[in-house]
Amino acid sequence: MPLDVSQVPLVGGHPALDLVNTLERGAPPDAEPPPHDFLSDTSALLRWAVRVGLISDAEAGRAGQAWRDDPATAHAGLAAVRDIREGLYLVMLAAIRPAGGGSADDPGGNDPIAAGAALVGLHERWSAAATRATLVLDRGDPPQVRLTYGTVPAMLIPDRIAETALDVLRTADLTRVHRCPVPEGGCGWLFLDHSRNGSRRWCRMADCGTTAKARRLTDRRRAARTGTP
Numbered sequence: 100m101p102l103d104v105s106q107v108p109l110v111g112g113h114p115a116l117d118l119v120n121t122l123e124r125g126a127p128p129d130a131e132p133p134p135h136d137f138l139s140d141t142s143a144l145l146r147w148a149v150r151v152g153l154i155s156d157a158e159a160g161r162a163g164q165a166w167r168d169d170p171a172t173a174h175a176g177l178a179a180v181r182d183i184r185e186g187l188y189l190v191m192l193a194a195i196r197p198a199g200g201g202s203a204d205d206p207g208g209n210d211p212i213a214a215g216a217a218l219v220g221l222h223e224r225w226s227a228a229a230t231r232a233t234l235v236l237d238r239g240d241p242p243q244v245r246l247t248y249g250t251v252p253a254m255l256i257p258d259r260i261a262e263t264a265l266d267v268l269r270t271a272d273l274t275r276v277h278r279c280p281v282p283e284g285g286c287g288w289l290f291l292d293h294s295r296n297g298s299r300r301w302c303r304m305a306d307c308g309t310t311a312k313a314r315r316l317t318d319r320r321r322a323a324r325t326g327t328p
């Protein structure tokens with residue numbers, strides 16, 4: 100039984116990477132059953148967006164109301180978010196260095212042509228979001244002018260997600276974005292490595308790291324029994 104979106108581990112270290120990790124990764128594209136999507140419907144998307152801090156409870160109320168008033172915009176919003184998620188995943192796969200130099204049996208791979216097309220799509224999503232953004236003067240101390248995305252309630256969540264996707268691409272140190280290593284038993288999720296020496300291998304040591312360690316131990320015992328290396 101897959102976890103609900105309120106329980107999906109937030110291991111990405113950036114909301115945009117947590118977005119990528121709302122879909123199970125690491126299985127071949129034609130896997131049966133298909134990978135589980137934690138953003139199963141618009142209500143899951145609303146709850147997830149609040150949980151990762153992209154929108155406030157009040158904003159979720161406004162976005163949810165706009166979607167109930169016009170369900171077509173709700174479906175379009177969810178489709179836009181999934182589109183940004185897959186575009187960002189393709190770009191990240193092409194941009195990041197695979198741990199251990201990569202491996203032929205890793206179904207992730209990287210595809211520069213698909214990544215280029217994905218960047219065009221991400222730019223389109225972001226420029227549409229930017230046309231709906233406003234500049235707001237905050238008279239605090241010190242005063243500052245802020246660019247606020249998401250002024251149209253029905254597009255609030257896709258616009259904030261376009262903003263955060265651009266943020267991770269432009270500001271994150273991509274040498275610090277790692278993929279939980281699928282060939283070694285990891286899950287394929289992406290995470291920003293904040294460790295001092297950049298040597299974090301697993302999205303969750305307690306989960307993927309331990310599974311991989313147990314698998315290596317089983318392999319070694321089997322090899323010892325059968326005499327194969």
Ligand SMILES: [Zn+2]
Binds near residue numbers: 301
């Ligand atoms: Zn993992």
